[in-house]
Amino acid sequence: MNTPLTAVLAGCGGISSAWLKPAKDIPGLKIVGLVDLIEENARKRAIEFDLSQAVTGTNLDRVLDSTHPDIVFDCTIPEAHLPTTLAALHHGCHVLGEKPLADSMVHAREMVAAAQTSGKLYTVMQNRRYLEQTRRIQQFIASGAIGPLNTVNCDFYLGPHFGGFREQMDHVLLMDMAIHTFDQARFMTSADPSSVYCKEWNPPGSWYHHGASAIAIFEMCLPGTKNEIVYTYRGSWCAEGLGTSWEAEWRFIGLHGSLKWDGNQVITAESVSQVNGFWSDVRSHEIPVYTNTEKTEGHASCIREFVEAVRTGTVPGTICSDNIKSLGMVFGAIESAEAGKIIYGL
DSSP: OOOOEEEEEEOOSTTHHHHHHHHHTSTTEEEEEEEOSSHHHHHHHHHHTTOTTSEEESOHHHHHHHHOOSEEEEOSOGGGHHHHHHHHHHTTOEEEEOSSSOSSHHHHHHHHHHHHHHTOOEEEOOGGGGBHHHHHHHHHHHTTTTOSEEEEEEEEEOOOOOOGGGGGOTTHIIIIIHHHHHHHHHHHHTOEEEEEEEEEEOOTTOSSSSOOEEEEEEEEEOTTSOOEEEEEEEEESSOOSSOOOTTOEEEEEESSEEEEEOSSSOEEEEEEEEOOTTSOEEEEEOOOOOOOGGGSBTHHHHHHHHHHHHHHOOOOTTBHHHHHHHHHHHHHHHHHHHHTSOEEOO
16 A cells, blocks of 8 residues: 655755656655755756645755655765754654765764664665666575675776765765675675775875775675675776776675676676586576566665655665664775774674
8 A cells, every 4th residue: 555655855966866756756655845955956856856846945954844744865965964864853754865874983873873762764775785686696695506605806996087076085985985885795795794904095196185996805794604705895986997887896706606797787607516626517507587676776676665664664675773784894994994904893
């Protein structure tokens, strides 16, 4: 049953379009308010998405007081996630927020605690979990076809010239992009991090202010087991030529075989068919399709899952109490890079 729900969206910058388009198509969900520090941005979104009845404004509390929504969609910048989320929870709203969960682990823990106290959902947008290939890989690894994992490697190399705020950020690669890749690693392996060692640098000629390149080595473990996985991340946002996919290039090594993903459409896997002398005999695997297409449409799938959870009381995959572990990988890597040592207890 499509229980009627209302929502206010805060932060009407570029990313809000990727939220409003699928949100408008969810039966029974009505956008009743748009908030931005520049009210003209909110008005433009109202016109663009035919939301003429939506209240627009620059003050979230006032818009929430006048609309009494069930849901707040938080598309603000990371530094605004704490006050936006706390205000929404205070008004009795469920929250789905843009990544990263928070701009610090202190703020993240405060937000998780506030959500748990309020009894409302606070969930984070991790749209890379909701891609077909990500889902196929997670499903295949969970099947045990290549055995328990012991090693995961990924490479991320691109040279985007964004301009604007990203080029002035500290730890730009780790803070703004690696959260996606780290969360994908957790999702595809079903493992959680325990420690990290990271080297971060800004190569000569970089057009970024700080931290455009990084290499991180994580120790991870499947919950309830002692199966250790070493996960390495190598990345750069100022690598001109021979670019990878935005989803990175991946290799998963298990006890009985390996899987590779080019980050686009090509996934290949082999496992041992017979131990036979110097080289083992191997066989190729077809990677089964992922049949639940409702879970493979990026932003739209994450938003739909969240709305369904609000309606049914189920727990979405990117609930804040779980997603804080992905954020911990980011801030653990930053702490390691700054201290020059391994950081434990992620």
